[in-house]
Amino acid sequence: MKRILLGAGLGVAATLALAAPAQAAKTLVYCSEGSPENFNPMVNTTGTSFDVSLPVYNNLVQFEYGGTKVVPGLAEKWEVSEDGLTYTFHLRKGVKWHSNNDFKPTRDANADDVLWSFNRQWKKDHPFHKVSGGAYDYFNDMAMPDLLKSIEKVDDYTVKFTLNKVEAPFIANLAMPFAPIQSAEYAETLQKKNQIDRIDQAPIGTGPFQFVAYQKDAVIRYKAFEPYWGGKAQLDNLVFAITPDAAVRYAKLKAGECHIVPYPNPADLEAMKKDSAITLMEQEGLNVGYLAFNVTKKPFDDVRVRRALNMAIDKKAVVDAVYQGAGVPAKNPIPPTMWSYNKEIEDYPYDPERAKKLLAEAGFPDGFETDLWAMPVQRPYNPNAKRMAEMMQADLAKVGIKAKVVQYEWGEYRKRLQAGEHQMGMLGWTGDNGDPDNFLHVLLGCEAARPGGSNIAKWCYKEFDDLVVQAKRTTDIAARTKLYEQAQVIFKEEAPWLTVAHSVVHMALSKNVVDYKMDPFGIHRFYGVDLKQ
Amino acid sequence: MLRFILTRVSLVIPTFLGVTFLTFLLIRLVPGDPIEVRVGERGIPPERLLELRHELGLDRPLWHQFLDYIGGVLQGDLGVSLVTRNSVFSEFVTLFPATLELAALAMLFATVVGLPAGIVAAVRRGSIFDHGVMGISLTGYSMPIFWWGLLLILFFSVGLGWTPVSGRLDLLYYVEPVTGFMLIDTLMAGEYGAFWSALHHLILPMIVLGTVPLAVVARMTRSAMLEVLGEDYIRTAKAKGLAGKRVIGLHALRNALIPVVTVIGLQVGTLLGGAILTETIFSWPGVGKWLIESINRRDYPALQGGVLLIATTVMTVNLLVDVLYGVLNPRIRHSR
Numbered sequence: 001m002k003r004i005l006l007g008a009g010l011g012v013a014a015t016l017a018l019a020a021p022a023q024a025a026k027t028l029v030y031c032s033e034g035s036p037e038n039f040n041p042m043v044n045t046t047g048t049s050f051d052v053s054l055p056v057y058n059n060l061v062q063f064e065y066g067g068t069k070v071v072p073g074l075a076e077k078w079e080v081s082e083d084g085l086t087y088t089f090h091l092r093k094g095v096k097w098h099s100n101n102d103f104k105p106t107r108d109a110n111a112d113d114v115l116w117s118f119n120r121q122w123k124k125d126h127p128f129h130k131v132s133g134g135a136y137d138y139f140n141d142m143a144m145p146d147l148l149k150s151i152e153k154v155d156d157y158t159v160k161f162t163l164n165k166v167e168a169p170f171i172a173n174l175a176m177p178f179a180p181i182q183s184a185e186y187a188e189t190l191q192k193k194n195q196i197d198r199i200d201q202a203p204i205g206t207g208p209f210q211f212v213a214y215q216k217d218a219v220i221r222y223k224a225f226e227p228y229w230g231g232k233a234q235l236d237n238l239v240f241a242i243t244p245d246a247a248v249r250y251a252k253l254k255a256g257e258c259h260i261v262p263y264p265n266p267a268d269l270e271a272m273k274k275d276s277a278i279t280l281m282e283q284e285g286l287n288v289g290y291l292a293f294n295v296t297k298k299p300f301d302d303v304r305v306r307r308a309l310n311m312a313i314d315k316k317a318v319v320d321a322v323y324q325g326a327g328v329p330a331k332n333p334i335p336p337t338m339w340s341y342n343k344e345i346e347d348y349p350y351d352p353e354r355a356k357k358l359l360a361e362a363g364f365p366d367g368f369e370t371d372l373w374a375m376p377v378q379r380p381y382n383p384n385a386k387r388m389a390e391m392m393q394a395d396l397a398k399v400g401i402k403a404k405v406v407q408y409e410w411g412e413y414r415k416r417l418q419a420g421e422h423q424m425g426m427l428g429w430t431g432d433n434g435d436p437d438n439f440l441h442v443l444l445g446c447e448a449a450r451p452g453g454s455n456i457a458k459w460c461y462k463e464f465d466d467l468v469v470q471a472k473r474t475t476d477i478a479a480r481t482k483l484y485e486q487a488q489v490i491f492k493e494e495a496p497w498l499t500v501a502h503s504v505v506h507m508a509l510s511k512n513v514v515d516y517k518m519d520p521f522g523i524h525r526f527y528g529v530d531l532k533q
Numbered sequence: 534m535l536r537f538i539l540t541r542v543s544l545v546i547p548t549f550l551g552v553t554f555l556t557f558l559l560i561r562l563v564p565g566d567p568i569e570v571r572v573g574e575r576g577i578p579p580e581r582l583l584e585l586r587h588e589l590g591l592d593r594p595l596w597h598q599f600l601d602y603i604g605g606v607l608q609g610d611l612g613v614s615l616v617t618r619n620s621v622f623s624e625f626v627t628l629f630p631a632t633l634e635l636a637a638l639a640m641l642f643a644t645v646v647g648l649p650a651g652i653v654a655a656v657r658r659g660s661i662f663d664h665g666v667m668g669i670s671l672t673g674y675s676m677p678i679f680w681w682g683l684l685l686i687l688f689f690s691v692g693l694g695w696t697p698v699s700g701r702l703d704l705l706y707y708v709e710p711v712t713g714f715m716l717i718d719t720l721m722a723g724e725y726g727a728f729w730s731a732l733h734h735l736i737l738p739m740i741v742l743g744t745v746p747l748a749v750v751a752r753m754t755r756s757a758m759l760e761v762l763g764e765d766y767i768r769t770a771k772a773k774g775l776a777g778k779r780v781i782g783l784h785a786l787r788n789a790l791i792p793v794v795t796v797i798g799l800q801v802g803t804l805l806g807g808a809i810l811t812e813t814i815f816s817w818p819g820v821g822k823w824l825i826e827s828i829n830r831r832d833y834p835a836l837q838g839g840v841l842l843i844a845t846t847v848m849t850v851n852l853l854v855d856v857l858y859g860v861l862n863p864r865i866r867h868s869r
Binding site: 027029034035037038045046132133135137140141197213215216217218219221239241242243244245247248251252254255257409410411412452 | 564565566569571577579581585588615616617618624627628683686687690691694697698699700701704707710813814815816818819822823825826
């Protein structure tokens with residue numbers, strides 16, 4: 001490790017001509033898992049591409065380091081109008097742009113840049129709309145085109161967003177990676193040079209790290225941006241060494257070739273825990289894997305059957321076997337790292353006898369036949385759905401239920417589940433904006449219970465729906481928390497799902513990395529991290 | 534001679550068309566199109582899906598897409614990557630030197646070690662050395678590349694710390710690519726430290742990728758030598774009192790080399806195929822690793838273009854070997 005640090009210092013000073021004295025230069029090497037598509041999170045959907053652009057950009061608002069709470073970014077403060085339809089953002093003054101060989105900024109970040117960036121995603125006639133493919137998946141997924149009525153510049157440092165309807169999670173949406181602020185002046189420079197594609201390949205932002213170079217599929221280099229408005233990063237250089245194989249990442253960590261390693265192999269976790277040179281961090285991911293009962297089909301229209309199934313399956317055994325330490329049993333539909341998670345709720349116990357009794361009460365003393373759909377692919381919230389289905393099948397057989405495992409090709413599978421063709425089906429969800437609405441309304445609300453909607457239990461329960469819709473229309477966090485906690489109680493009583501697990505995400509760090517925080521969204525951020533020399 | 538070459542070239546055309554068609558079809562048989570892969574469980578409204586499919590041209594009938602593709606290929610246009618939006622050809626050209634550098638060194642390693650091993654094994658036929666070489670080469674030939682690579686990393690890089698785990702150059706160096714061949718670029722930049730670092734990084738992947746060709750070369754050399762050693766002219770050479778080394782080096786080896794050279798040429802396909810796995814293990818930024826990612830992302834144009842260019846390379850090399858063989862051995866070209 002010493003060799004690398006000292007070497008990195010000398011080499012970087014020699015080759016990148018950095019101002020810092022050689023020995024003091026701190027270079028953090030992150031062994032990332034794949035190559036980015038480009039350096040603009042607007043047009044991408046993968047964590048890999050978010051990771052590489054986050055060091056460069058800022059949003060109007062952002063998530064606090066390691067949490068889901070929204071804190072000021074390029075906007076110092078903001079106000080929401082009484083009717084909840086108008087958001088006024090007051091921009092930070094004196095925010096500097098990065099520079100590169102093509103571009104030397106002449107002004108600070110201002111309202112023009114904010115308008116330019118949102119319009120790029122929103123307006124089809126924007127000169128940069130088509131750049132890098134022009135599919136703004138997240139912008140569309142978060143229903144921004146329906147939500148936005150107008151975006152106006154009030155003055156150089158004030159921007160006003162007007163919405164079509166009240167939507168409390170709007171502010172959290174703006175903190176998501178898809179909404180960075182790009183430089184309108186840089187865009188103009190590139191337009192003059194007829195090189196508009198460069199905007200997403202040689203990014204200019206206001207973030208803590210400035211992009212230096214990308215050697216395709218190999219190395220991405222950044223250096224700390226001295227005039228960063230939040231203060232210069234403690235690191236001098238940040239390097240992503242692209243290393244797709246998990247076993248090789250671990251070897252590199254052991255050999256001192258990188259400091260931080262994401263996505264370790266589950267099989268290596270035990271060895272990592274024992275290794276005194278490595279810190280192994282873990283956190284529940286912002287996700288949930290579940291088994292949904294189609295309540296529009298018999299016998300799952302009867303709540304007693306749904307409760308019986310919740311008691312018939314030995315959840316802990318299933319989670320232990322399938323996740324191998326990388327998952328925890330779930331009792332709520334939202335993950336424990338999310339605000340408003342209701343700790344008070346008690347999960348159904350594993351009790352086949354009571355399950356049998358309940359089934360008999362519901363008119364099925366000898367059980368029944370049903371199907372059990374399992375994903376054909378590995379997902380972050382469920383590493384092996386087939387195995388899980390087989391274990392559940394065995395448990396169900398013990399209470400007399402004969403379940404047939406059904407699988408389709410992944411795209412087909414989702415389509416059919418959303419159409420409601422199944423009786424019981426497995427699926428899961430990974431959170432987008434850290435807002436409970438993103439789980440409770442999106443996955444369990446009445447609006448999503450229509451055929452083709454993402455509520456695959458097709459469960460439309462008025463009492464529950466009223467609560468989550470009301471929470472969507474309320475901007476006060478404390479009031480929303482109460483509503484969501486109540487909604488989780490109803491969810492548990494009505495049992496439209498068997499909540500299976502939240503996966504646990506691991507990160508392996510070399511001991512000299514200080515203050516690294518795991519991000520609940522599964523993104524990797526390095527501003528605030530330091531290296532002990 | 535010209536006719537011989539023309540016949541050879543004309544045989545390449547159907548192969549070329551076949552490869553184009555197969556890669557086009559195979560990747561489309563894999564479930565999930567580029568948009569579905571990107572969207573995941575959040576789903577996509579049907580109208581939006583249609584719109585995106587239309588933009589990528591995926592809504593047209595398959596035969597139409599294929600004709601468009603072939604049309605483009607014939608004009609030298611391999612299309613644009615669906616993921617990065619860069620031209621497939623320029624991406625390939627950026628990454629191919631890394632693969633070529635690795636493959637060339639692996640071949641060099643295989644020849645330098647395999648040839649003498651095969652000769653000695655043939656000369657001392659039946660000895661412990663012979664059995665040893667044949668045993669080891671059989672093991673090498675059957676070794677799964679992935680496992681072999683990880684084993685070497687764990688032993689030499691993690692255990693002994695002699696070689697770097699992966700990558701192409703130590704992170705402290707930054708050399709602007711000119712030719713794309715790291716060994717050449719570092720020398721051109723006058724960075725000798727970087728040159729050594731690049732060489733250092735090449736050792737393990739070179740051994741891993743070179744193992745299979747090494748086994749093939751050693752076995753081929755041995756059997757060719759054995760055949761030649763039994764010929765009358767060798768007996769004559771020995772009888773007239775030539776030194777053993779001279780008989781083997783001058784008379785036997787020269788004649789035995791002909792089939793060996795052919796085999797070496799034919800290993801190019803094995804090398805490029807093996808490079809896909811080797812590059813993934815050693816995080817080597819070449820076309821192999823790029824192709825694997827293209828499969829995962831269903832990046833049709835990148836995958837099609839990449840496979841086509843690799844196939845073209847292999848076909849060209851095989852063609853050259855064929856022609857060269859004809860030049861070396863007139864019997865071949867006259868018999869057709």
